[in-house]
Amino acid sequence: MTVELVELVKVYGTKRVLDGVTEKIESGEFFVILGPSGEGKSTLLRIMAGIEKPDKGKILVDGVDVTNKPPEKRNVAMVFQNYALYPNMTVRDNIAFPLKMKGMKKEEIQESVEKVAGLLGISEILDKKVTKISGGQQQRVAIARAIVRNPSYYLLDEPLSNLDARMRTVARGELKRIQKELKGTFIYVTHDQKEALSLADRVAVLHAGKFEQVSKPKDLYDYPRTKWVAEFIGDFPMNFVPGEILGEKAEEVGFRPEWVNVGKGELTCSVESVEAVGDSRYLICVFKGYGITILSEEYYDVGDEVKFEITQYRQFKDGQLVEE
Numbered sequence: 595m596t597v598e599l600v601e602l603v604k605v606y607g608t609k610r611v612l613d614g615v616t617e618k619i620e621s622g623e624f625f626v627i628l629g630p631s632g633e634g635k636s637t638l639l640r641i642m643a644g645i646e647k648p649d650k651g652k653i654l655v656d657g658v659d660v661t662n663k664p665p666e667k668r669n670v671a672m673v674f675q676n677y678a679l680y681p682n683m684t685v686r687d688n689i690a691f692p693l694k695m696k697g698m699k700k701e702e703i704q705e706s707v708e709k710v711a712g713l714l715g716i717s718e719i720l721d722k723k724v725t726k727i728s729g730g731q732q733q734r735v736a737i738a739r740a741i742v743r744n745p746s747y748y749l750l751d752e753p754l755s756n757l758d759a760r761m762r763t764v765a766r767g768e769l770k771r772i773q774k775e776l777k778g779t780f781i782y783v784t785h786d787q788k789e790a791l792s793l794a795d796r797v798a799v800l801h802a803g804k805f806e807q808v809s810k811p812k813d814l815y816d817y818p819r820t821k822w823v824a825e826f827i828g829d830f831p832m833n834f835v836p837g838e839i840l841g842e843k844a845e846e847v848g849f850r851p852e853w854v855n856v857g858k859g860e861l862t863c864s865v866e867s868v869e870a871v872g873d874s875r876y877l878i879c880v881f882k883g884y885g886i887t888i889l890s891e892e893y894y895d896v897g898d899e900v901k902f903e904i905t906q907y908r909q910f911k912d913g914q915l916v917e918e
């Protein structure tokens with residue numbers, strides 16, 4: 595189902611947390627909302643769930659206005675950071691719970707539970723107590739419980755943040771597979787850009803109460819629409835220097851650390867510090883008085899002068915990408 599956000603505004607005290615969020619999320623899309631802590635991601639998700647009301651604006655699900663509907667009338671699945679499973683129940687009873695609440699028949703419940711457990715690879719542990727299974731398994735049970743009702747759309751708020759780094763990578767892959775199998779509309783909140791860029795069909799960057807950019811992951815990285823996004827996305831921020839020092843007309847020129855050839859070209863910078871990653875290293879340098887970071891496969895040390903050339907760049911004016 596499509597989920598359409600129309601000019602959503604939410605104010606807490608004097609803080610305008612959401613200031614006109616508008617976007618149409620397509621049916622079957624994996625849509626990730628990315629932003630630093632405190633930008634209002636969870637607030638937006640709570641509004642989509644119906645737990646919170648917006649001060650202004652609307653939410654349409656398949657064209658129907660659900661803004662004033664409570665969560666139980668929205669047929670929405672929610673998975674949050676802390677799974678809040680019922681500790682005294684088995685995995686089976688946890689997953690069955692929402693169906694029992696709906697008054698579904700026992701046999702039907704059984705069938706749905708088995709099916710969803712198969713999808714999530716937890717059939718073997720259905721009769722275990724949830725306190726006796728691992729964190730990763732608990733997270734799958736929480737997802738199973740959320741999806742068993744066959745909801746119209748799915749809201750996930752950092753559901754993998756309690757897992758360790760390796761488990762998180764595995765769980766991401768599984769989540770993506772499940773989403774594809776269900777053909778579900780997944781709306782997923784995270785502050786982790788790696789997670790966003792690897793899961794999303796489209797990423798929406800929430801900043802200052804608005805979606806500052808909504809794009810495919812690759813476009814977000816290659817064509818950040820504002821300087822803020824360019825600096826927020828990436829292991830290191832995009833480098834910015836005035837166009838004139840490169841002989842360009844542009845007000846500002848932006849280039850990523852890997853958009854350079856190191857060891858050739860006319861430009862030089864001096865190395866201030868070095869950060870090694872795998873078999874490459876980030877050289878944090880000063881270039882004509884500006885701090886830049888460039889990625890090098892060769893070894894350089896602090897104080898070295900490094901030759902480089904820029905292989906691609908973007909032009910910016912007043913903090914905005916200049917479309918070429």
Ligand SMILES: Nc1ncnc2c1ncn2[C@@H]1O[C@H](COP(=O)(O)OP(=O)(O)OP(=O)(O)O)[C@@H](O)[C@H]1O
Nearest residue numbers: 606607611629630631632633634635636637638785
């Ligand atoms: N019920 C509330 N009453 C008052 N202020 C609130 C309430 N809920 C959230 N806020 C404030 O709104 C802002 C956005 O909070 P929110 O939890 O939505 O951000 P977030 O982007 O999800 O952050 P995080 O990634 O840390 O969870 C914060 O400044 C927060 O303190």
